[in-house]
Amino acid sequence: MNKTSELFSGELSVLNVGLRMFHDDLAAQGVDVTSVDWTPPGGGRLEVVAALSALEEPAVRERIERANALAVERIVSSRPVLVGFAPALEAIPGMTRETILHAGPPISYERMSGTMRGSVTGALVFEGLAADVEEADRVARSGAIRFAPCHEHDAVGSMAGVTSASMYVHVVENQTYGNRAYTNLSEQVAKNLRMGANDASVIERLRWMRDVLGPALAEAVEIGGPVDLRLLLSQALHMGDEAHNRNIAGTTLLFQALAPGLLQTRFSVAEKKEIFDFVASSDYFSGPTWMAMAKAALDAAHGIEDSTVVTTMCRNGVEFGIRVAGLPGNTWFTGPAQKVVGPMLAGYKPEDSGLDIGDSAITETYGVGGFAMAAAPAIVALVGGTVEDARASTEEMAAITVAENPNVTVPGLDFRGVPTGIDVRKVVETGVLPVINTAIAHKHPGVGMIGAGITHPPMEAFTSALTALATRLT
């Protein structure tokens, strides 16, 4: 039977794209009708629509679908394991004493935001490359320092993401694919280097982290053995974390795994107590850990030819940058960093806020953070919504992703997997931007964290990536 006679002899079931009145007319006639919540693709820009159409040619589309399935398979099947802690100089490929890694896409010191410059100058003082922040500013401008994105060194960095040679970093190994990812340690308090603060208390804490915390954690893992991070992450989501702005469960789980090894290290009881107190001082302790975990999984999908899956979202406080699996290497697509909207710490106002900053959006790229809001009803107030809004937020992200991650699930959504594999095509077509949970740093150097909230990437990062994909794939 051909398709027309099937239509004439079967039940009509209509998809309605466009005018709502036709939906109502069909419903009034008792017909099964579903309306598409349609919006002009690519913001209505015809050159973007042309790029989308080029990628919809059946042969091209088939290649993309295959590649995206592979990319998501790699993300989902990655098993990132915490295998140790080590100084950045030893662990991170290409790291030197004069290298400063930073969050987001590439940027020169001169163009960095106040937050990031505060962080860089503090790190130069910490490394002994300058006596004080004034001298550090001159050193940073002198050309003697090499600046590079963390992402271009298999690493990620929270907020300013500034990582220097002697800072201890997590070493996370993707046991499925063999690649490694790195990120430095949480400084816990609000007034910290990653938020642009750089006074003596900040530098002093960094030294303690270098001399006590880092070595102790390294020894703890040597004694206690590797820690399966994906397992802990999925447990943390079941306990109400979304692993970006809420980490109370994840921190407890991670430290529970590290504590037995830590107790057996050569450090004194007083030092161990300092470490216990430090971890207990902020729920954020495991925040960077999940970032490195996500980075390890996403790097395994980067470089898959023909894939339109996003493997990196990050911000340097000036620009938001993304990388896409099918556009290998360090091909960045950027747009202006956006404002973060959310509650402020007492005494600060929205106009004090720096723009969106940090590599932490790697968690959303993986499918947690803002994408897993439905798992974290405790913090919906933080992002200004209701529990229902949190559920809707996660469900909306399903519209722009390729699949759900069966290994990381959300109890409140009947254990559906987190939305995974952001598809550039879907973002551009639907106009739905990824939602990112994040912290707010003060716009000036030297202050630190002043709030938390949600933000979105700029659409142009996705439209320019789409145009590049259309050129490359057709």
Added chain:
Amino acid sequence: MTTRVAVRANTYVDSVTLMAVSTRANELDGVTEAFVAMATEMNKRVLADLGLGAPALEAAGPGDLMLVVTVADGTDADATLAAVEALLERRRPERDEQARAPRTLDAAVAAVPEANLAVVAVNGAYAAREARKALERDLHVLLFSDNVPVAEEVALKRLAHERGLLMMGPDCGTAIINGVALCFGNAVRRGAIGIVAASGTGAQEVSVRIHDFGGGVSQLIGTGGRDLSAEVGGVMMIDGLRALAADPATEVIVLVSKPPAPEVEEAVLAEVARAGKPVVVCFLGGSEAAVEKAGAVFASGTKPAALQAVLLAGADESALDLHALNWPLIEKVRGKLGDEQRYVRGLFCGGTLCDEAMYAALATYDDVWSNVGQDPRRRIGALEPSRGHTFLDFGDDELTDGRPHPMIDPTLRNARIVAEAADPEVGVIALDFILGYGAHPDPVGVTLPAITEAKRIAAEAGRHLEILGYVLGTDLDQPAYADQVRALEAAGVTIASSSTNTGLLAREFVAKEAGR
């Protein structure tokens, strides 16, 4: 006067909703001009032409929504702008509905795998892409949008043909599939007569006449207005004809169109000859000989087409009310018109209704002008003053670019009704009122003030002005056909019983020599 401008970035509202909002915004107290529209180049140009351009509007793109309000002195402009914005607030979808509303056609297909047809009614610049996606997912398509480039139409129809799918439209937004009216359509009985039509209101009229003669419709396939052009080649009409030939529920087939391009007519008639079922061909203004050579039944108009079809389907002619021309009425109207009232002014929402009335006039008169006629020497712009017998199709592309179809919003025609009333040479104004799905909920009600005003103008000048109205609809349609007719009659409007009779009556009312 004060003007306020606002842009809502990345906010899409469909054109019909925007029309409703604009209409209500212009009714707000103190508003001299309100404009709510997507920031397309065309809309921005319109605003600039009105002297309402602003830098914020220039920077906006086609995915952004513009709100522009000009208020009279003494009116709070900010409060008015806020009031206009409030008009945009839509009912928040029910939670379930919101969760289920897919954002893309692909997502919709995934959510409703049993879907078998897509209705596409988005801006013409994006419509072909949505239609292509639907065809690639094995959905039949009714593409309602107009302003789709002809090359895109050809590509879509080839794709549909290869995949064995119906690709109905663009720009002839009607179909009845399995008894369900899609887009513009009327509630008609199901039956044994299948219709393939390249004209939307022609298809509606034939289906309504069939219903009125007691017959019923198996399927109605609207092919799109350009289907029988040389470029498109009649792909959909031929495929539609084959589909109906193969359909066991269809006993008689009716084709409705303007005359096709000659080579296309040949191809279509060749297919007619192979149909194996009786076929009635109504190519308005076309030739009888070619049709009969193909073994089909020629119909000169929509009503004869419907009549032939019901007779072929087995109706008993002696039992039918044929609605013969009412000659006593014609004589009576002639007696009321002055000597100089020589002309018909046909103001139509339906293209085929306009065509049919125009062809009726052409059969008798030379001085016939139209914005849609085939003779370029007798073309007149729809916004130009009328000349001689003038027939205007307010649904022509020229008038719907950036405006809703007059079947949805007949504002433009209302102004013209009043204008024609002032012309002492006008004897009759002919009007159509199209009921049914997709159309204005009360087409008569929205036109009555203009009719009353026209009658008043003529009466003040000491003339009788005949207004002839035709209501296209069935007893099953909403609003009720009988109520619409009653309201027209109460306003002194003479009622025609069909599109065909509308043309004949209008022509005869103004005939000055008996027996013409």
